Each structure stands twice: as C-alpha cells, then as structure tokens.
Amino acid sequence: MRKISVFGATGSIGESTFDLLMAQGGPAAYDVVALSGGRNVARLAQQARALRADLAVTAFEDCLPALRAALAGSGVEAAAGPHALIEAAHRPADWVMSAIVGAAGLAPGFAALSQGSVLALANKESLVTAGPLLMAEARAHGATILPVDSEHSAIFQGLVGEEISAVERVIITASGGAFRDWPLERLARATVEEASNHPNWNMGQRITIDSASMFNKALEVIEAKEFFGFAPEAIEVLVHPQSIVHSLVGFHDGGLMAHMGVPDMRHAIGYALNWPERMPLPVAKLDLAAIGSLDFRAPDPERFPALRLAREVMEIGGLAGAVFNAAKERALDLFLEKRIGFLDMARLVEAVLSEMSARDGLGKDAHNLDMVLDCDAEARARASAICEQGRI
Ligand SMILES: NC(=O)C1=CN([C@@H]2O[C@H](COP(=O)(O)OP(=O)(O)OC[C@H]3O[C@@H](n4cnc5c(N)ncnc54)[C@H](OP(=O)(O)O)[C@@H]3O)[C@@H](O)[C@H]2O)C=CC1
Numbered sequence: 241m242r243k244i245s246v247f248g249a250t251g252s253i254g255e256s257t258f259d260l261l262m263a264q265g266g267p268a269a270y271d272v273v274a275l276s277g278g279r280n281v282a283r284l285a286q287q288a289r290a291l292r293a294d295l296a297v298t299a300f301e302d303c304l305p306a307l308r309a310a311l312a313g314s315g316v317e318a319a320a321g322p323h324a325l326i327e328a329a330h331r332p333a334d335w336v337m338s339a340i341v342g343a344a345g346l347a348p349g350f351a352a353l354s355q356g357s358v359l360a361l362a363n364k365e366s367l368v369t370a371g372p373l374l375m376a377e378a379r380a381h382g383a384t385i386l387p388v389d390s391e392h393s394a395i396f397q398g399l400v401g402e403e404i405s406a407v408e409r410v411i412i413t414a415s416g417g418a419f420r421d422w423p424l425e426r427l428a429r430a431t432v433e434e435a436s437n438h439p440n441w442n443m444g445q446r447i448t449i450d451s452a453s454m455f456n457k458a459l460e461v462i463e464a465k466e467f468f469g470f471a472p473e474a475i476e477v478l479v480h481p482q483s484i485v486h487s488l489v490g491f492h493d494g495g496l497m498a499h500m501g502v503p504d505m506r507h508a509i510g511y512a513l514n515w516p517e518r519m520p521l522p523v524a525k526l527d528l529a530a531i532g533s534l535d536f537r538a539p540d541p542e543r544f545p546a547l548r549l550a551r552e553v554m555e556i557g558g559l560a561g562a563v564f565n566a567a568k569e570r571a572l573d574l575f576l577e578k579r580i581g582f583l584d585m586a587r588l589v590e591a592v593l594s595e596m597s598a599r600d601g602l603g604k605d606a607h608n609l610d611m612v613l614d615c616d617a618e619a620r621a622r623a624s625a626i627c628e629q630g631r632i
C-alpha cells in the first residue's frame with residue numbers, strides 16, 4: 241500500500257487532497273503516515289481518524305492538548321511544533337503533499353525529500369525562497385518533485401514527451417484577481433474583505449489576497465524559473481479572467497500547447513497523486529460551448545508592480561527570492577492587521593528589497609537552509625521596521 245503524508249492537511253489544498261484520498265479508497269487504499277495542520281485541530285483529528293493516520297501534528301505547541309483530546313481513543317499519535325513537523329516529514333513515505341502556507345512549508349518539504357519520496361509541491365514559497373537548494377536536495381536523494389500549483393502542473397503536463405530544447409516560452413495565465421477591473425485610484429482603499437474574494441478559485445485567504453495584488457503571479461514566475469529552469473525572459477504572464485486556460489507552453493515551431501479545465505485544484509492535485517498515470521477525477525467537465533468565449537489581455541504594469549519586482553528578484557538571483565517572499569509575507573500580515581493599505585504592500589516589499597540588495601552576497605546562492613531562514617528573518621524584521629518608522 242502506498243505510504244502518504246499530507247502537510248497542511250486542514251487548508252484549502254489539504255482538504256482537496258483529503259477529498260481525493262477518500263474518493264480513491266481512503267484508509268483501505270493508502271497507508272497514511274502523517275497529517276499536519278495548524279490551529280484547526282478539530283478538523284485535523286477528524287481527518288486523521290477518517291484516514292487512520294499513524295500521526296497527526298499541529299504546527300503550534302499550544303494546540304497540542306486540544307489535539308490530544310480530539311484524538312483520544314483513536315490510536316493516532318499526536319505531536320506539535322516545528323520540530324515535530326520535520327520529524328514527521330522524515331518518516332518514510334512514498335508520496336508527500338507540501339501544502340503548508342508560506343515559508344513555514346520549506347523545512348518540512350525539504351526534510352521529506354531526504355527519504356527519496358515524491359513531493360507534490362503546492363507550497364510555491366519553497367521554490368521562491370530556496371529553489372536551487374530544494375532541487376539539489378531532490379537530485380541528491382533521487383526524489384521527485386511534482387508541481388501542484390495549477391499553472392506549473394499545466395506546463396508540466398504540456399511538456400510530457402517534448403524536448404525541453406524545443407520550448408521557446410511559457411505563458412502563465414493570471415485571473416487578475418479581485419480588483420482586475422477596479423479603477424486604479426480605488427485600489428488604495430481596498431479592504432481585506434474585498435481582497436479576500438477571488439473571482440474564480442476557492443483558496444486560502446493569503447493566496448487569495450496575493451492574487452489580488454498579483455504577488456501570487458510574481459511568485460509563480462520565479463517558481464517556473466526555479467522548477468523548470470526557464471530563462472526569465474522566456475516566462476510571460478497573460479491576464480485571462482476566466483481561469484480556464486491554466487497556462488501554455490510555446491514551442492520554437494510556433495505551436496502553443498494550452499492546458500484547459502474548470503478552476504478546481506483537484507485536477508492538479510489528482511494528477512500529482514496518480515502520476516505517472518491519469519485516473520478519473522471528481523472534477524466537472526469543461527463545457528466550452530456554454531462558456532462561449534475566452535478573454536486575454538496583457539497585465540497592466542501600473543496596477544501590478546509585483547510583476548516588475550519579480551523580474552528584479554530574478555535579475556539579482558541568490559537570496560533575493562527569500563527576501564522577496566519574506567517581505568511579501570510580512571507586508572501581507574500588516575495588511576491583514578489593517579496597519580497598511582493594499583498598495584503599500586508592494587511599496588514595502590520594494591523598500592526591503594532595495595535596502596537588502598545593498599547587502600554583500602545577496603545575489604549568491606545559499607549553501608544551506610539556515611542561510612535562507614536567516615535572510616527570511618532579516619527581511620521580515622526590516623519590513624516591520626520600515627512600517628514602524630512610517631517609511632512607506
Ligand atoms: N489554495 C489553492 O488553491 C492553492 C494554493 N497553493 C499554495 O498551497 C499552499 C497552501 O495554500 P492554501 O491551502 O490555500 O492555504 P490555507 O491557508 O488554506 O492552508 C494552510 C495550511 O497550513 C497550515 N498552517 C498555517 N500556518 C502554519 C504554520 N506556521 N506552520 C505549519 N502549518 C501552518 C494551516 O493549518 P490551520 O488551517 O489548521 O491553521 C493549513 O493546514 C500555499 O503555499 C499556496 O500558495 C498553490 C496553488 C493553489
């Protein structure tokens with residue numbers, strides 16, 4: 241029986257993964273090694289009972305008593321804290337889902353690679369902050385990373401059977417997020433509630449707001465560079481409000497391969513779960529006649545400065561991705577706390593990048609995870625300081 245672990249099981253990607261595991265036979269078909277969650281320990285315990293997991297881990301030590309209580313009599317082991325997450329990720333598994341949100345997902349995903357499993361990677365922050373380290377760790381242990389982000393899964397599927405040398409460009413589609421049609425002057429007053437309402441995808445709050453600011457797309461451009469090794473100039477972004485075309489691969493003979501489907505992450509997760517086979521999935525069929533037409537437009541650089549920042553980050557290279565992601569995460573915390581406005585997020589990230597790019601060696605590759613985590617911590621501290629000092 242295939243051994244499976246899911247990190248971030250209680251989130252949006254985690255719930256879709258749980259749904260697929262249950263639909264594909266549940267505990268009779270999978271030997272579930274570990275499930276992890278954060279504060280939602282009641283749901284984590286329900287999932288662990290349903291899948292008869294060996295271990296359930298909450299990321300937060302203060303949640304351990306509640307998790308233990310919720311698991312009483314189930315026979316599921318309970319653990320808590322960042323070290324317990326890493327210990328769980330070291331337990332042998334054939335397939336591991338990395339769906340913790342943010343840079344907190346990096347260390348568990350990295351640990352999972354050490355036992356040569358398949359890592360289904362939803363946590364794009366891992367590649368943005370430590371792409372070269374993560375890819376090298378996979379190679380060193382004979383592990384396989386499969387992209388789960390819908391655009392990267394689409395590109396991955398478009399490349400099956402193709403020579404990478406025949407690829408001229410990739411086109412990453414972007415819905416344009418909650419504010420794609422808002423007048424620019426209104427964006428400064430956009431609220432957390434308004435930004436938390438994605439037009440097409442049902443996702444966690446943080447990625448939903450990142451979609452509205454296009455920081456999500458900025459991360460995805462860097463993710464594509466790190467995962468596939470494409471040159472930055474070969475990676476394009478195209479606004480496609482319907483989110484039906486999930487991305488395209490352009491070949492040097494002029495052909496474009498588009499991956500299409502309804503906006504439902506169970507497709508990309510299911511593809512990674514069943515890879516290299518394709519299995520039927522509980523995903524609605526696309527009715528193109530009912531949709532009628534699809535729209536595309538170039539992203540507006542004024543509305544979406546995050547895309548320009550992503551290009552600067554790729555130009556700098558090395559630890560710039562870690563700085564970019566950490567500053568973005570801190571800026572998002574501050575927006576969620578209503579301490580800065582929607583447009584201030586990009587200003588703050590730019591200010592941190594500009595301060596830290598003067599630092600020696602930012603463009604050099606990290607030698608280990610600690611270097612990445614130190615840089616991440618410094619970028620968060622600088623973002624907080626810039627905000628406290630009113631410098632944005
Ligand atoms: N949602 C989507 O459709 C897509 C998501 N992704 C990526 O997948 C990842 C997960 O996104 P999504 O599912 O939307 O996020 P959610 O916020 O819905 O879920 C996040 C998960 O991580 C847990 N968690 C929160 N904080 C921590 C922490 N500090 N340490 C460990 N675990 C923590 C949460 O626990 P709890 O809820 O119990 O507190 C939950 O299980 C992100 O990297 C995102 O960019 C990529 C493409 C699409």
Ligand SMILES: CC(=O)[C@@H](O)[C@H](O)COP(=O)(O)O
Binds near residue numbers: 413
């Ligand atoms: C489903 C998925 O992969 C998300 O990353 C999605 O792409 C977000 O939508 P945006 O295109 O609005 O960023």
Ligand SMILES: [Mn+2]
Binds near residue numbers: 389390391460
């Ligand atoms: Mn995506």
